[in-house]
Amino acid sequence: MTVILVDPRRPALVPVDAVELLTGDVQYTEEMPVMVPWSLPSARPVYSGADAPVLLSSDRQHPQVRARLAAGERLIAAPASQPGERLVDAVAIMDKLRTAGPWESEQTHDSLRRYLLEETYELFDAVRGGNLNELRDELGDVLLQVLFHARIAEEATQHAFTIDDVADALVRKLGNRVPAVLAGESISLQDQLAQWEERKAAEKMRNGGRFSCVDDVPTSQPALALAQKVIARVLSAGVPAQLIPASIVTVTVAADKDAENELRTEVLEFMDTVRAVERAIAANRRDADVSNQLDGAAPLGVVSADEWRRHWPVVVDEPLDDPLAPELVSGDDDLLDEVDAVFIDSDDEEFGVPELAVEDVDLAEPDQPSSVEPQ
Template sequence: MTVVLVDPRRPSLIPIDAIDLLAGDVQYTEEMPIKVPWSLPAARPAYDGDQAPVLLSSDSEHPAVKARLAAGEKVISAPDAAPGERLVDAVAMMDKLRTAGPWESEQTHDSLRRYLLEETYEVFDAVHSGNADALREELGDVLLQVLFHARIAEDAPQNPFSIDDVADSLVRKLGNRVPAVLAGEPVSLDEQLAQWEERKALEKSRGSLMDDVPTGQPALALAQKVIERVSAAGLPADLIPAAMTSVSVSAGSDAENTLRSAVLEFMEAVRRAEHAVAVSRRGDDVPEELDATSLGQVSEAEWRQHWPSGEQDGNDRNAETDEVTETDEPDETDAAEEADEAGAAEGADEAQTEVEQAADSAR
């Protein structure tokens, strides 16, 4: 007497050790897809007649299965599920929800953005708390967002993709970024990090260090990302403004917006400096379109030489103020001379009046 347990996800895949047994009298439990018993020469339901030598089932909790196992019958079961098998179930469930769920069917990438952000912060909180159960649950919520966005993308009229395409992109990326590790070759931490950054740069082919920096992230995270990127590119630290490296919080102020504005201005300064470096390198006889090619490594001297200096702008403004002072405002000497001239004129008028009065008296 034998119980044959198959994988409920793939009930038609029969363990090779059970093939000969299924050629004889077999009973099956009712959850089995009907095509499976129909393909067997002598299969009948578990409730039909006396026990057959073999019971075929995909449900280890079925009463008939449990009764036979309790009686000590032999078990032939499918191999244990490989890691990731439950992901297949999650994908199928998400597909069902997207198709039949009134709320799920109306969602878009844009409408789900806030949920993705909220779930990400909740993962941060779970990591900080050290609660493994909470972390498992919150990671599941983030996975739901990934599955949801991928399922929405399947319905896109232009450039659709599926969760398999998402996984394929990840597999290809990791295969290209860390081939030595995946091939089992010995590699040091420094070598792995260097290889990762080198291959990442080749993949991205950025025209600017600031390309593909997500500016929609919180201002503090944005500042950190930008500082990390320019520091790795050799930008002198003193060119990074203090408004980006320190945050002042007070009642009535918008620290988030203030920091974001400072970071966005700095990003624009980096782009202008990169363009200036490209112009200086290509020469006058090279088409300007070639400025779009990757700069490669920019030296500290190049950063300093082509950096749009705020101090220079301030000096220019001071010069303009000085020019206005010299041309439009009288200095102290001019004012004194004008006062003397006015006093002399007033004295002459008074003298003229006295002469006229004396002449009248004489008459």
């Protein structure tokens, strides 16, 4: 006497050890899909007549399954569930909700944006709080957003994709970014990080390249996070810290100030400046016979600190206490020496910046800070 348990998600997949047994007298439990018993020559429902030598089921908790196993009958079962199999159930539920749910069927990528942001913040709070039960629940809420957006994308008239396409893209990305780790090789943390960045850059090149070091930085993130991301990007691209303006390094919060929008505006303007300087550097690097080449035709590659300084259009506006900040020009006897340290490319017509002469400098009173601005 034998009990054969199949996977309820794939009831037609039978363990190889059970194939021969299914050719004889078989009973099946009522949850089995009708096509499965129809495919068996001698199958009959459970409770019909005497017990058959073989009971086929997908429900380990079925009374007949439990009774026969308790009596010592042989068990042939499908392999144990693998991690992630419940994700299949989640995908199926999302599909049903999208198809039959009055609210779910009306949602779009745009209408779900606020929920995605809200769930992300709640997940952040759960991580910070350290409660694993809350963390599990909030991860589920974020997963729902992923499944929801992927299900909506299936209906797109152009460039449609499925949740499997999302998973495939992730698997291929990780396979390309960390091949040594996935191959079981020993690798140091530094080498892994370097490999990740190198292969990430290669991916960008294959996808058309990223001309600017601040391209693909998500600008809709909170202003402070945006500022931190942009600062990290430009520093890694070789921009001297002295060129980062004080207005995005130091944030003032006050009741009468909209600090969020003010900081965002400053960061976006700084990003525009970086892109303009990159275009100027690209133009300066061109040979005479390719003068008509488009500015963004190819990534810049390595840019030296000197190149950044020579093409930078303005001087940082205020002194910074932060280690990133330079000493700025003040109205004292060293003023002209300080001006000599400002690098402005007078040949760059894109910015329209004239040469900085002594008469361009507004000499303030000694107790008043002065600034250097191109006229």
